[in-house]
Amino acid sequence: MKKLSLLLILFIFIFKIAYASNYSSDPEIFIKELVTDAINKLSDKNTSEDEKKNFIESVAEENVDINALGLYTLGELRKSTDKNNLEKYQKAFEKYFLKSLTSRLKDYSSNKFEIINAEKKSSNYTIVKSKIVASEKQPEIKIDWRVYTKNPDKPLIRDLIVEGLSLARTQKEEFSSILNSNNNDINILIAKLEEFIND
Amino acid sequence: MELKKLSLIICSIFLVLSVNANADTDKECFEKVSRGIFKFNQGFDNIILEPIAKGYNKLPEPVRNGTKNFTSNIATLLSIPNHLLQGEIRLAGHATGSFLVNTTVGVLGLGNPASLMGLENQKEDLGQTLGTYGVGEGCYFVLPFLGPTTARDTLGMIIDNNYLDPFAKVTWHEREIKSMSGNKIDYVGVKSATAIDFRGDNITSFESLEKNSIDFYAATKSLYLQNRKNKINNSSESEDDWGNLDN
Numbered sequence: 001m002k003k004l005s006l007l008l009i010l011f012i013f014i015f016k017i018a019y020a021s022n023y024s025s026d027p028e029i030f031i032k033e034l035v036t037d038a039i040n041k042l043s044d045k046n047t048s049e050d051e052k053k054n055f056i057e058s059v060a061e062e063n064v065d066i067n068a069l070g071l072y073t074l075g076e077l078r079k080s081t082d083k084n085n086l087e088k089y090q091k092a093f094e095k096y097f098l099k100s101l102t103s104r105l106k107d108y109s110s111n112k113f114e115i116i117n118a119e120k121k122s123s124n125y126t127i128v129k130s131k132i133v134a135s136e137k138q139p140e141i142k143i144d145w146r147v148y149t150k151n152p153d154k155p156l157i158r159d160l161i162v163e164g165l166s167l168a169r170t171q172k173e174e175f176s177s178i179l180n181s182n183n184n185d186i187n188i189l190i191a192k193l194e195e196f197i198n199d
Numbered sequence: 200m201e202l203k204k205l206s207l208i209i210c211s212i213f214l215v216l217s218v219n220a221n222a223d224t225d226k227e228c229f230e231k232v233s234r235g236i237f238k239f240n241q242g243f244d245n246i247i248l249e250p251i252a253k254g255y256n257k258l259p260e261p262v263r264n265g266t267k268n269f270t271s272n273i274a275t276l277l278s279i280p281n282h283l284l285q286g287e288i289r290l291a292g293h294a295t296g297s298f299l300v301n302t303t304v305g306v307l308g309l310g311n312p313a314s315l316m317g318l319e320n321q322k323e324d325l326g327q328t329l330g331t332y333g334v335g336e337g338c339y340f341v342l343p344f345l346g347p348t349t350a351r352d353t354l355g356m357i358i359d360n361n362y363l364d365p366f367a368k369v370t371w372h373e374r375e376i377k378s379m380s381g382n383k384i385d386y387v388g389v390k391s392a393t394a395i396d397f398r399g400d401n402i403t404s405f406e407s408l409e410k411n412s413i414d415f416y417a418a419t420k421s422l423y424l425q426n427r428k429n430k431i432n433n434s435s436e437s438e439d440d441w442g443n444l445d446n
Contacts, residue, residue, distance in 0.1 A: 068444055100411040121439070136260060139400065142435055164435035170421040177417030192413045 023063065027126040027147040028118035030155045034063060035113050035130070042105060056102045065148050065156035066094050072158075073172040077184055085186050092193040099197055111135060116142075124150045125158075228338035228350065236341045237416050243344065244398075249405075252398035263396070265309040270393040272301045272308030274322055277364040281323035285331050293319040321433070325363060326355030330431035339420055347423035 023033045041047060041055050060066070070093035071078045078086065112133035119127045126147045134140040146159035146168075159168040175189055182188040227233060255263065275298040282291035297313035297320040304312045313320065329351050330336075337350025348356070360367045368374050370386035398405075412418040429435055 072441060072444055096413075103411055104407050125439075125441075127436075144436070146441075158441070161436075164429040165422050165425050166438075169425065169438075169440070170418055173421035174412060174414045174417040177414050177420075196413050 025153050025155060027128050027145075027149060027155050028115055030063075030147065031128045031130065031145050031157075032115050034059065038105070039111070039113060052105075053102050056105050057098050060098060060101055063155075063157055064097075065158045066097055068148065068156075068158055069097065069168060069171075070094065072168055073175050074186075075172055075176050075179075077179060077186060081186050085190075089186055089190050089193075092190045092197065095197045096193040111138075124148060126155075127161075226338045228340040233339070233341040234416055236343050237419070239343060240341065240346060241415075248394065248398050249402070252395050252402060255395050256399045256402065263399070264311075266392055267396050268301065268305065268311045269308045270389055270396060271311075271320065271322075272298060272305070273366050273389055274393070275301075275320055276366050277359055278321065278323040280363045281325060281328045281359075282321075284325075284328045285323065290319060290321060290323075294321070322430075324352075324355055325359045326352035326427070327431050329355055330427070336424070336427070339424070347419060349424075349427070352427065 023030045023037075038056075038059065042052055047055075067090065070090050073093070074081070074089065081089070112135070114131055114133060116129040116131060119129065121127055126149050128145040128147055130143050130145065132138075132141040132143065142163055144161040145157055146161065148156045148158045159166055161167070178189050178192055179185070255266075275294050278294045279291055279298070282288075282294055296316075297318040298308075300313040300316065300318065301308045301311055304310070326349075334351055336352070339347070339349050340353075341347055342353070360371065365376060366389070367386060369376050369379055370381035370389075371383055373380070373382055408418060408422075409415050428438070
């Protein structure tokens with residue numbers, strides 16, 4: 001009986017994740033559905049911390065181009081790094097990204113979110129412009145989403161630009177600073193990422 | 200007085216030499232020193248600024264809005280000459296209108312009726328003006344208390360403070376303009392209120408950035424430089440440097 005209820009809970013959880021991941025292929029609707037889903041989940045007081053963490057991780061793994069983001073943040077070094085180290089870096093980066101994303105979003109409280117419009121930059125990129133409506137606690141925040149649309153059936157988020165400040169670029173420059181002061185040794189960067197993950 | 204002028208000239212020459220149109224901002228003027236100053240600023244923030252900003256955030260909304268409007272209205276005085284130097288006559292008109300309306304109808308700038316009238320009030324300084332002229336950022340460094348800056352922005356700040364900003368002239372330099380007078384305490388008071396209001400608006404963002412950075416100094420540098428670039432371009436669009444990353 002205990003096993004059965006455990007299986008049932010697991011089934012419901014997996015179903016919820018699968019359902020949550022099934023977003024539209026239109027970039028504008030994709031972002032709207034994803035953010036609405038995330039707001040509902042993260043502002044729900046009945047959702048436990050662990051459930052929130054699992055939700056953020058599964059949605060990010062499914063809808064963020066973590067692999068490309070990892071390569072982008074590595075800058076030019078990605079071209080000269082051997083396959084082995086690149087794989088090691090990608091694994092560490094994914095864990096680092098998911099941990100930092102969870103930490104940023106876990107304490108999220110409900111805010112009104114609006115899509116402004118979407119601008120197709122090329123066949124590969126659409127920028128979806130949105131905003132978090134001003135509340136008593138904070139002013140209006142403009143957020144642009146860089147959506148990668150090479151596969152038109154499966155858009156993927158590559159960057160978030162908050163008030164003109166690109167998070168991917170900030171990450172890239174942070175990594176670049178570490179690499180520059182350590183003779184471009186990727187192992188030092190990997191060690192720093194692992195230190196953050198295990199902290 | 201002569202010594203003060205001399206140091207101002209020496210400082211300006213150093214900054215002018217550090218600035219050139221093709222300067223690479225990744226270049227630091229003196230990174231080790233800047234990292235040290237950055238740590239000092241973090242300590243100052245942890246002990247003084249952040250606790251005050253947290254207390255400030257507990258004040259009633261009208262008080263916080265009044266402070267924001269008041270400091271913002273004073274900053275308009277610096278925006279006006281910079282709009283003119285950038286040839287932005289329309290924006291200079293808007294800023295002038297905004298200052299006049301908010302100072303009178305808005306009771307010394309505590310209210311912001313100008314925004315309801317559709318008057319834009321975009322912040323400008325000489326660092327931005329020089330940027331629009333194509334002057335490069337020069338190298339990057341961190342100043343005690345004032346935070347991240349570049350050679351160009353510091354040069355701009357010195358000229359703003361000494362020649363362009365009427366508020367700084369009346370208060371910091373204690374010169375009387377049309378029977379208006381002030382002192383250094385007024386200047387420091389308004390600048391402190393601006394800093395506290397800004398810090399109060401960004402409590403969560405700063406905490407999150409610090410917690411999730413593996414090099415907080417580099418992350419802050421990147422955000423400062425991106426923000427300045429956007430302000431110069433009057434845009435909130437991030438530069439596309441993804442290239443052909445089509446995996």
